[in-house]
Amino acid sequence: MTQQQQQGLQGPTPDDRPHPTGRRNSHGERIDPDTEAEQHPRTAVISALVENEPGVLSRVSGLFSRRQFNIESLTVGPTTVDGHARITLVVEETDAGIDQAKKQLKKLTPAIAVGELGTNAVRAELVLLKVRGEEPDKVHAITQMYEGQTLDAGPRTITVQITGDQRKIDDAIDAFRQFGIIEIARTGQTALARGDTPTTPGESPGESATATDDNQTLNYDD
Amino acid sequence: MSEPEPATQADSDTDEADESTETTPVANGSQSVIRALENAGVETVFGVQGGAIMPVYDALYDSSIHHITMAHEQGAAHAADAYGVVKGTPGVCFATSGPGATNLVTGIADANMDSDAMLALTGQVPSGMVGSDAFQETDTTGVTMPITKHNYFAGDADTVGDTVGEAFALAGTGRPGPTLVDLPKDITMGDTSREPGPAKTPDTHVHHVEADTEDVEAAARAIERAEKPLLLFGGGVIKADATDVARGFAIDNGIPVVETMPAIGTMPDDHELCLEWAGMHGTGYANMAVTHTDLLIAVGCRFDDRLTGGVDSFAPEAEVVHVDIDPAEISKNVYADYPLVGDAGTVLDQLTEEMDRAPDAREWREQCTTWKTEYPMDYAAPDDEPLKPQFVVEALDEATSDRAIVTTGVGQHQMWAAQYWRFKHPRTWVSSHGLGTMGYGLPAAIGARLAADDDQEVVCIDGDGSFLMTLQELSVAVRENLDITVAVLNNEYIGMVRQWQDAFFEGRRMAAGYDWCPEFDKLAEAFGARGWAVEDYDEVADAIEEALAYDGPSVIDFHIDPAANVYPMVPSGGANGKFALSEEQL
Numbered sequence: 001m002t003q004q005q006q007q008g009l010q011g012p013t014p015d016d017r018p019h020p021t022g023r024r025n026s027h028g029e030r031i032d033p034d035t036e037a038e039q040h041p042r043t044a045v046i047s048a049l050v051e052n053e054p055g056v057l058s059r060v061s062g063l064f065s066r067r068q069f070n071i072e073s074l075t076v077g078p079t080t081v082d083g084h085a086r087i088t089l090v091v092e093e094t095d096a097g098i099d100q101a102k103k104q105l106k107k108l109t110p111a112i113a114v115g116e117l118g119t120n121a122v123r124a125e126l127v128l129l130k131v132r133g134e135e136p137d138k139v140h141a142i143t144q145m146y147e148g149q150t151l152d153a154g155p156r157t158i159t160v161q162i163t164g165d166q167r168k169i170d171d172a173i174d175a176f177r178q179f180g181i182i183e184i185a186r187t188g189q190t191a192l193a194r195g196d197t198p199t200t201p202g203e204s205p206g207e208s209a210t211a212t213d214d215n216q217t218l219n220y221d222d
Numbered sequence: 223m224s225e226p227e228p229a230t231q232a233d234s235d236t237d238e239a240d241e242s243t244e245t246t247p248v249a250n251g252s253q254s255v256i257r258a259l260e261n262a263g264v265e266t267v268f269g270v271q272g273g274a275i276m277p278v279y280d281a282l283y284d285s286s287i288h289h290i291t292m293a294h295e296q297g298a299a300h301a302a303d304a305y306g307v308v309k310g311t312p313g314v315c316f317a318t319s320g321p322g323a324t325n326l327v328t329g330i331a332d333a334n335m336d337s338d339a340m341l342a343l344t345g346q347v348p349s350g351m352v353g354s355d356a357f358q359e360t361d362t363t364g365v366t367m368p369i370t371k372h373n374y375f376a377g378d379a380d381t382v383g384d385t386v387g388e389a390f391a392l393a394g395t396g397r398p399g400p401t402l403v404d405l406p407k408d409i410t411m412g413d414t415s416r417e418p419g420p421a422k423t424p425d426t427h428v429h430h431v432e433a434d435t436e437d438v439e440a441a442a443r444a445i446e447r448a449e450k451p452l453l454l455f456g457g458g459v460i461k462a463d464a465t466d467v468a469r470g471f472a473i474d475n476g477i478p479v480v481e482t483m484p485a486i487g488t489m490p491d492d493h494e495l496c497l498e499w500a501g502m503h504g505t506g507y508a509n510m511a512v513t514h515t516d517l518l519i520a521v522g523c524r525f526d527d528r529l530t531g532g533v534d535s536f537a538p539e540a541e542v543v544h545v546d547i548d549p550a551e552i553s554k555n556v557y558a559d560y561p562l563v564g565d566a567g568t569v570l571d572q573l574t575e576e577m578d579r580a581p582d583a584r585e586w587r588e589q590c591t592t593w594k595t596e597y598p599m600d601y602a603a604p605d606d607e608p609l610k611p612q613f614v615v616e617a618l619d620e621a622t623s624d625r626a627i628v629t630t631g632v633g634q635h636q637m638w639a640a641q642y643w644r645f646k647h648p649r650t651w652v653s654s655h656g657l658g659t660m661g662y663g664l665p666a667a668i669g670a671r672l673a674a675d676d677d678q679e680v681v682c683i684d685g686d687g688s689f690l691m692t693l694q695e696l697s698v699a700v701r702e703n704l705d706i707t708v709a710v711l712n713n714e715y716i717g718m719v720r721q722w723q724d725a726f727f728e729g730r731r732m733a734a735g736y737d738w739c740p741e742f743d744k745l746a747e748a749f750g751a752r753g754w755a756v757e758d759y760d761e762v763a764d765a766i767e768e769a770l771a772y773d774g775p776s777v778i779d780f781h782i783d784p785a786a787n788v789y790p791m792v793p794s795g796g797a798n799g800k801f802a803l804s805e806e807q808l
Contacts, residue, residue, distance in 0.1 A: 008804020009789050011506055011597040019799055020514060022538030028525070028556035030538065051426065054375070059367060066368050096553065103550035109372035109392070112426050 027096040039094035043072070045117040045191045046102060049200045051110040052078065052085035059108050060087055069093060069101045073125075073188025081206030084112065086199070088190045113200035115193075123191040127169050130159045132180040139179055146172040157182060165189075248417055251376075252281035252410040254383030255343065255403075258418040259287060262390045264314050266290065266305065266672050268298040270325075272318020273358060274345030277410040279316070290672065290702060292665065293694040295322050299329020300662050300692070301669030303338045303400075304629060304652045308673035310463065312339035312393040319345045320358030323404075324365065328659055330400045331369040335656025336484055337461065339398035341390045342366075348408040349377070362404045371399030372424075376409045383418025391421045396429035397548040398461055429547055433564035433572060441519075441543045441560035442576035448517035450586040451477045454500070457484025457655075458522015458546060460648040464567030468521060471570045475580040478590045480508040482523045483640060486651040491644045497590060501529040502792045503637040506597025506801055509792065511590050512537050513799030517581075521545040522566045525555035526656065527795075535797035545569045597790070597803075599641060605759060608783035611635065611711045614762060615642040618681055618709055621766045626679040627652060627670045631663040631688020634717035637788040639683040650678075661691030667706045668699055679707065679770060686712040686739050693745070699775035700750040707769045708746075708777040713784040714739050721787045725808050746777035755779045 025031045025038060050056050057076055064071045072090040079086050091101055098116065106114045117123075128151070131139055139158045143150055148162040158179075162172045166189060173184065193199040248254045255278055259267070266288045271279055282289055292298040295317040302313030317326045323344040333340040347356040363373045374389055376382045382405065389401040445451055459468045465488050472479045472495050479489045480500040489496040500508035512518070518540040523529070530536040536556060544551070544558035545566055552561040562569050603610040615638050619626075628643055629652040630636040636653060645651055652670050654662035667682035674680055689710050699706055713720075720734040743753030752772050754765040756779065769776040790801040793808055802808045 008807075009506070009597070010600060011803050014800040014802065014807055017510070017799060018514075019797070020539045024534050024536060024538060024556070026533065028533050028536070028553065030541075030557070055363065055367070058364070062367055100550065100554060103552075107548070107550055109424055109426060 027094070039096060041070070041092050041094050041097070044091050044093065044098045045121060045123065045189065046089045046091060046098070046105065046114065047117055047191060047199045048087045048089065048105050048114045049079065049112040049203055050085050050087055050108075051112065052083055053110055056085065056110045057087070059110065060089075060105065063104055063108065064089070064091075064101070067100070067104060069097060075188045075190045077190070079206065084206070088188075090189050113202055115198075115200035117191050117193055117199065120194050121191045122194055123165050123189050124163055125166060125169055125189045126161060126163045126187045127173065128159060128161055128185040129173065129176050129181055130157050130183040131176050132156070132182065133158045135179060139176075142172075142175050146175070148172070246284070247415055248383070249413065249415065250277070250281070250410070251379035251382045251405075251412045251414055252277040254379070254414055254416065254418055255386050255405065255410065256281040256285045256287065258383040258386040258390070258421065259314065260285060261418060262387060262421055263311070264390075267314040267316055268292050268301040268305070268669065269316025270295050270298055270318070270322060272322045272345060274319035274347055274407050275316055275322065275343070275405070276318075276345070277407060278343065278345065278405060289316075290668070290698065292668075293697050294692070295325030296328050296661070297665035297668070297692055297695040297698070299326045299340070299342065300332065300659070300665035301672075301695075302340050302342075303329060303333045303336075304666035304669035305673040306339050307652050308627060308649050308670045310649065312341050312390055312398070313669060314341045314343070314390075316343050317345070318358065319347055319362065320360045322358075323360055323362040327365060327369065328657075330366055330402065332654050332657040332659045332662065333400040334369045334371070336654070337398050337457065338400065339394040340400040341386075341393050342400060342402040343386065344402060344404050345410075346375075346404045346406040349406045350408065352406065362402070366402050369400070370402050371397075373402040373404065375404045376406065379409050379412030379414040380416045382409055382414075383416070387418050387421030388424060391423045392427060395423050395427065397458070430549075430563050431565045431568050433545070433562035433569045435572075437560065437562050438569070438572045438576050441562055442573050444517055444541055444543060444560055445475070445519065445573065446577055446579055446581055448581045449583065450514060450516040450589075451475075451581050451583055452511050452515035452518050452540075453477050453479045454482070454512070454518055454520040454523060455479060455485040455488040456482045456521060456523020459485055459488050459566050462522060462547070462566035464522075464565070464570065465648040467567040467570045471574060474574070475577075476583055476587060477519070477581065478511055478583075478587060480504070480511055482526070482529050483653065483655045485523070486640060487645040487648045490646045492646070494591070495587070497594070499640065500798065501526075502531070502794075503641065503788050503790065505599060505641070506790050506803070507590060507593035509790065509798040509801050510593045510597070513797070514589075515540045517541050517543065519543040519545075521570065522547070524551045527555075530555065531792045531798045532795045535799070603759070609757065609759060609762070609780060611638045611780075611782045611786050612642045613759065614709065614711060614780050614782065615639055615683065617762050617766055618683070619643045621763070621770055622679045622681060623677070625650060625675070625677070626681060627674055629653065629663045629666040629670055629680070629682045631684045631691070632658045632660045633685045633688060634713075634721065634786070634788050635683055635685040635688070635711040637718075638711065641788075660685075660688040663688055664692050664699075664708060665695045667708065668695060668702075668704055671699075671704045671706050680705070682706060682708045684708055684710050685717060686710055686714060686736065686742070687716045689742065690739075696746065696749040696751055696775060696777070703774050705773050706775050707766075708775070709766075710742050710777065710779050711782050712739060712742065712779050713782050713786065715784060717786075718788070724787075725805050742777055742779035746775075751775040751777055753777045753779070755781070757781045
């Protein structure tokens with residue numbers, strides 16, 4: 001017996017053992033090997049209600065980067081409740097990935113509630129476009145067409161603001177290309193559930209929701 | 223509680239006076255921090271002094287809390303981690319800002335990967351200097367964010383005690399894990415008379431204790447009808463103090479058991495239903511069972527890749543019942559057909575309550591027993607060959623009691639210890655699993671010693687490479703006169719790397735051999751510990767007996783067969799059922 005053989009253990013070799021034919025896919029789901037269907041990524045909007053404390057954005061963005069969740073945009077802002085903030089994330093993941101992202105997000109200590117918004121949710125984002133100012137009338141016409149606003153106009157540049165869902169913004173950017181776009185700033189999508197449905201589970205409004213003098217709130221439908 | 227000082231005792235023997243010494247009001251943030259620890263029942267902490275943490279240490283001066291000064295902050299973190307593992311309550315470590323905090327990082331990451339409850343308190347430069355790149359400033363909460371369950375930056379002397387209490391409570395609640403509170407010096411030195419309130423977890427922290435009843439019903443039906451059911455116990459069973467419930471569930475239902483490494487000791491190794499631990503270097507019979515089961519009942523485990531091998535071939539014919547307190551573990555790595563989110567012991571009780579009968583698994587049990595005889599963990603140890611590490615592990619096991627605690631570093635020695643020691647009780651196996659931290663063993667032995675009962679021996683089975691990484695902690699064991707026995711399985715290699723190089727890198731042994739190692743027995747003597755060097759089989763028993771008999775730290779340097787390898791082995795990403803029994807099968 002060589003030393004090498006003595007180093008090993010006794011028993012049937014791998015080839016002499018029975019091996020089951022079942023398989024799992026990369027998500028650990030048992031599958032029929034002949035009709036294997038891998039999950040495809042989809043876009044999901046996740047809303048997280050968090051305690052608005054220092055570092056909370058860093059916790060959320062750090063989580064997404066270290067777990068390699070594909071993130072398209074992240075927006076954050078205060079809510080009707082003092083000390084709470086809403087973070088809206090657009091992610092591109094498989095169903096399993098979205099499920100993980102939501103659960104991991106909920107595990108963060110400052111996270112109060114996490115929900116995924118359905119396809120009928122109200123979504124909007126804002127873009128600022130700085131274009132060349134040679135054709136102000138045409139720029140104005142396109143801005144009107146997209147229900148936008150001119151924020152700054154000079155001899156060389158015009159800056160406009162467009163709001164709306166992602167598709168509208170994409171279309172608007174395409175339409176402004178003819179003038180020569182110098183700079184773009186986009187906010188990323190923010191979203192709320194439609195109607196009476198709370199955006200995150202169990203969410204209830206704070207005191208400021210009943211206040212009547214809050215003219216600061218932008219209403220995109222106006 | 224604090225011992226009354228002699229002067230107080232002499233001055234007055236009334237209860238009133240005793241009470242006043244125990245409830246000295248807090249005067250500053252540091253005293254509030256220490257009061258929060260006392261309120262939480264903390265008896266022992268591990269740490270290293272330094273500029274920014276000095277106010278906290280100053281408050282410790284008047285406390286009954288026992289502080290162990292470690293040689294290095296990494297040692298403090300590992301000792302606290304191991305203390306918590308053995309004791310079942312969060313371990314606590316202290317470090318100063320900057321390098322003190324960064325030295326803790328490995329130990330915090332280790333605790334995080336193994337879900338060990340631990341609280342780290344770090345000093346920080348005064349709030350006004352934060353962000354200025356001050357002396358010994360590090361963004362500690364930033365650095366430790368990905369490796370803690372949660373961390374805190376204390377911003378107020380009035381509430382710093384509450385924050386520490388909350389961090390301690392959070393560490394041990396739900397799925398355990400490490401928490402950290404960063405303590406700026408102006409906060410700890412800041413005046414406050416506010417006593418910390420009762421420690422509570424943050425309002426946002428929720429965890430389910432009982433699983434959903436419909437889910438329990440579905441899982442119970444699946445278990446009843448299973449023909450080849452297999453229990454997979456993870457470290458969560460021990461953390462939930464559910465060992466007795468888990469054993470009872472297995473025995474009452476006649477279901478064979480495999481364990482993950484952190485769960486070693488949940489089922490006695492010598493029980494007929496116990497197939498020991500599965501995974502990369504698990505037993506052949508455990509890996510056969512995992513491969514052929516039709517219902518895997520996993521309790522408190524996270525399906526780490528060292529357990530599953532390639533997920534595509536993991537338990538490929540099995541439906542999976544997954545009991546875990548952390549919903550994020552459900553279907554993370556392996557899809558759960560029956561997800562049961564809740565406390566391990568509570569959910570097992572729910573299943574017992576719901577089940578009408580045990581599964582009919584007689585044939586399956588016989589199959590598992592057959593595998594035990596087909597794939598024995600026997601090894602040859604001829605007298606004319608160098609000392610076999612397996613022999614040393616077995617000799618240590620025989621010389622110690624059933625409740626002896628084993629700590630290890632990481633590598634071949636760790637695997638031999640896990641394979642050949644016969645574990646009978648939970649919290650007797652203390653190791654670094656998820657992070658795989660070489661050097662864990664000695665500081666863990668120090669932590670374990672302080673948490674263990676006096677009649678429990680503490681044995682650190684170490685490798686030469688692992689021992690070299692933290693052996694400065696021997697100075698602590700000597701200073702504190704801690705009765706621990708370090709058994710170095712010395713092959714003068716980073717042995718597991720050497721084994722992989724031989725198997726997967728055509729024997730090109732790059733940077734795996736030490737060529738020269740210090741004489742560990744003499745090194746031990748230089749530290750003030752006792753040391754032995756052992757080369758032959760006939761010296762093994764005597765050295766162990768003498769080392770165990772010595773009431774203090776001792777080191778036995780076992781010169782083992784440098785060619786010894788760890789088998790069985792499932793190559794990385796391979797199928798558990800295709801474990802190799804020797805190198806040529808890889």
